Amino acid sequence: MGTVYVARSSGGRTVALKTMHAAIATDPAARTRFRLEADAARVIGDRFGARVVDADALAETPWLATEYVLGPPLDEAVEAAGPLPEQSVRALGAALCSALGQLHRSDVVHRDLKPSNILVTAYGPKVIDFGIARAIGDDRLTRAGAAVGTPAFMSPEQATGQEHDAGGDVFALAGVLVYAATGHGPFGHGQAADLLYRVRYAEADLSGVPAALAPVLAQCLAKEPGARPTTAYLAAQLHDGKGEFADHLPHELLADIGRRAADVWRLVPQRLPAPVAGPEVMAGTTAAGRRRSRRGVLALGGALAVGAAAGGGAWWWQERTPARGGGGTRTKSSTHRTQNIEPLWTYTVDVVVTAELGAVVPQALGGMIVVPTGGGSQGVSSASGARKWDSYSEESSWQTLVAGGRLYRLSIGEETSDGIGAAVTLQTVDPKNGKTIKTLARFAGTNDELPTHQLLCVTDRVAYVVVGKGKNDGTGAFSVGETDALGAADLETGKLLWSKPLPVRFELSSRLHFLAAKAVGSRLVTLQEVKDGTVRIVVRDASTGAVLWERPYGIDEPDVLRGGIAADSDHLYLGGSRLWALRLSDGAVTWKTSTEHVHGPPVLKAGILYAVGGGVGLTAVDARSGKVLWTERGGEVSEASTAWPPVLGTRYAYYKNGTLLRAISLSSHTTSLTYQTSGRQFYADADAKLVLGVDSQNLTAYPLQ
Known part of the structure; x- marks a missing residue:
């Protein structure tokens, strides 16, 4: 929906500043949702939510400023310190019951309660991101029969597009507490279709939930809304209310909260350059004469997160670059400019590829690009983008x-x-x-x-x-x-x-058995999706098919693995919360990068791994040791996409950043060229020296250098 910045007012107040993407701001319904989000955030109040400092849903770039919450999202807390002890889960649950009760008494339902939307502070949890919250019984912004929310934590009625009332939030809350206690959701993870099916028909997985807590959460996870308890009743079952909230948190989590509080003031922000004079309305200002200003809020220089209303951690980017959306030439400093160039050609595929087959995957050979569509194949000239033949x-x-x-x-x-x-x-x-x-x-x-x-x-x-x-x-x-x-x-x-x-x-699974495969010497290396939607690394003897070893690969979005496998004769290289290497002989971990960032799938070339890191951009790592050799510099990386591996040329590496395909120089490690793109996945036609960007219906060619 937008970008969230760590920001500081002229008076020194640190806030989370959420701005809506320009393309979305043209939709009146999206603006209405944005206004309702601010209203819901005010309803929950600063005790249970991030206090709203100011907002303007009518500005050219709609914005919302809230307090900067000093605490991690629940999913990060569990990932870093492991599942919470029972006393912490009970205290957390009771406090969240009070937060939801505050909403429900005002006839508002959250509809997207999940671990990443709960920030844990020393004084209690805070619920954020009310982007799809609405008044109970109000379906004007919801299409009939459409499921809106996060599949892993939806209620059964929400999964079928029916009315989601207070009981639906109770169902989601129970899922959040199962996650807090075990590290996994009540219905596993995987593709949306599988999750929605399990939410509607399968029994919740409460393995690992403390024995005394399991019956309480099981009642909340009843398929029928009327069988679930109210938030007041549930709070009484969870906790007696004695003691301070911090007393019930593990030391590791309290230490993390303390570190994040200190990090906010560790760096001194730099003011942004003054906007260029002229008729254009700069992003970050309101239209003249229409609404009040943002009261002197100063961007600290980088995006904190995408789509969240207030983040707990701080990722700082100190380059003095205006926070501007969209395309066009972007000035990165007073001495370095990037060129935004038009693509060579765009070809529109006649048949829209169905979801289970993924996007168009081009196969380039001999000056032709073969485009399988699910309804046939089309042959496209690499030189011109003109169709040369069809098969059916x-x-x-x-x-x-x-x-x-x-x-x-x-x-x-x-x-x-x-x-x-x-x-x-x-x-x-x-x-x-x-x-x-x-x-x-x-x-x-x-x-x-x-x-x-x-x-x-x-x-x-x-x-x-x-x-x-x-x-x-x-x-x-x-x-x-x-x-x-x-x-x-x-x-x-x-x-x-x-x-x-x-x-x-x-039978309703929308992905096939394998996401990627590669024959490496005497081994067949595969990334295999199993029935519950999880992914396993399975390495087989290529001559017999016997499984040599396998291990789970915990990844939230399996589709990113379709970009291929990076492996040499000794190791398999993977992305995720870090870049890491597994020995092909036995699956043992050889190394992991020391810094934790979400990384997309890597590409291996001449002993160097190239991958895109969230909040970091393009990164080069020595494949033998795992040592980071260099990271992209001199460019805005808040919207760097980790959903696909980069494409490597001889001079540049290419990856998607926001709406741009960015060419990073392999010598200077800075952005040299940018291209507007609607592509979601990118492939190389090495013979024709093209980068091929594809979405569900278009194939676009850019020069590969």
């Missing part, structure tokens, strides 16, 4: 792959009335016209109408594939009764070398 075999992005200078495809058959097609075949394809050159292997007993086949990776001699058996019932990505297997096929003889069954997947 219904292949998706999971079934085509370029390897070793050849284009491979798993065949997809035409739909039949009975849902039972022919056997899946592996073919080579001519990128110039999309026609089959040769059939390499045929997988007996499989059904080519199932949309869940995957061509994972191909070596000089072997193709690793997922193929399925059963009837395509059209219910979703996976069909009822479907069985899938991971196998290896010899490219010369067509013989199936080995086949291993895969776990049954829930």
